Amino acid sequence: MKLFLKDQRPLFTVYILQLLTVSGVYWLDGYRNMAMVLYAALLSGCLLAVYLVFRYLTNRSFYRCLEQGEGLDAFKEVSPQTPLSESLHQFLKKQYRHYVSELNRQQHKINHHLQFITQWVHQMKTPVAVIHLMVQDSDDSRSTAIGDEVDRLRKGLDLVLYTARLDSFSHDFVVEKLDMECLVRAAVSAQKRLFIRSKVFPQLDFAQEPIIIATDEKWLTFVLTQILTNAVRYTAKEPGTITIRGFRREEEAVLEIRDEGVGIPDSDLPRVFDAYFTGENGRNFRESTGMGLHLVKQICDQLGHRVELESVVHQGTLVRFVFHTEHSHLTKE
């Protein structure tokens, strides 16, 4: 309504001017019947009002769209009844189709790219598997060093794979009721080579009763692997310890992974989950894509888990996951 009235302001002005002009001419000609002048003004005012109401009604959907419309396809709400709004409607429709096809084209490109990346990563896993087997049986320092690098390669490949998959997350995740301790143990044991080689050892502290959480095993395992790898990487002293606690807290299940490493400076803390953020530690320690924690946060958001991070420089870092859980007498299916 406001837009409509604003739009008609020049019309009002012209109308009043016209009224004054015509009356003025007659006045100057000697006509002095004031009552008649006012009566004529009233009649023509009514005509104007009727016209305005009519115009407003026929263009109402159009004005409403202009004032409140949101989104690319808002114009669809308009039911054009005047030549101007009809034209505009057609114009908007054309623009819309143009942008939608452009969007589709970009989406297609992205999908194509993601498919290539996924395919490529799977291909790369074969030579990695070959090297892994070749050095697996030997115990000399060279083979173990190669084994370390192969582990890093593998983790790098997984990082790429999971980043690529995050976009189509909904196609790729399966939620199950799982025993938190079992899942954590499996993730920890999978990294046994890392722990042993770095001389940083894990210690588990879990509640007696099984804690059941609803999550996707694969994605959560990937998340835990990221945190564990970070914890080991940033623990400078040997031998070091990583403490993993699992407990229930009212309606929630909590998993805490604590290391005694270099910690994260306060100034970096608010940004640790940002993409490509490497911070002080990233600069001082070799290799950090800055994507690890970002991915962790994204995945947890998708899974509905909360993730928190606390850290004190030179003392260590604590990463906390909070899951919803049902009551203790629920058994694993």
Next chain:
Amino acid sequence: MFKIFIVEDDHQLAMLLQEYLQRFGYSTHAVQDFDQVKREFEAAAPHLVLLDVNLPKYDGYYWCRQIRNVSTCPILFISAREGKMDQVMALENGGDDYITKPFDYDIVIAKIMSHLRRAYGTYAVAGGERGVNFDGLRLDKDRLYLSLNDEKVELSLTEVKMLEELMQRGEQIVSRDRLLEKIWDDQTFVDDNTLNVYVTRVRKKLSALGIDDALLTVRGQGYRLVSRWEEKQ
């Protein structure tokens, strides 16, 4: 003697698998012509199949279905894909199990043994790996004991794993890291002290057999088992 049929187009991987399996006493056949997998299968008449999913021409699922037309032997898929859906597809196409790349030899052997056992009976598994023999000192992995001549001593599972690695290496040095990896346990994990504890225990067990000073510490490198007991004859 069990025959394992390997369908893997990466030549190196196929060769490594063959070498390792042969060391375990299996005979192997690796597919040469990926157009004729089924024909080669029928000619080889194996007991178990290791099947890669990514193959030239037709994929692993296709060949699995083909093989299933003529056999019910265990088929283990190998693939880089670890999605749940990929695994389900493998099973639905007739596979019995799924191994993801990259994999450890241990996993492959364990799965092969498990499937052979299930398909062909417990005691039909290829010999050679129920025990380790090192110069007269015998380690029984199934029944968990160590014996020299007529003397026997019982071992815990961890002690068995440790001795297995030391004995298999002959007199070579086995690094601390490697031993720790072997004795890693999913329940208790390991820590810096674990190795010392178990080395002491194993030394005690060896003493019980009358063997002293056979398990030597090599400073900064690891441990080695030296055959001293023959001399005592």
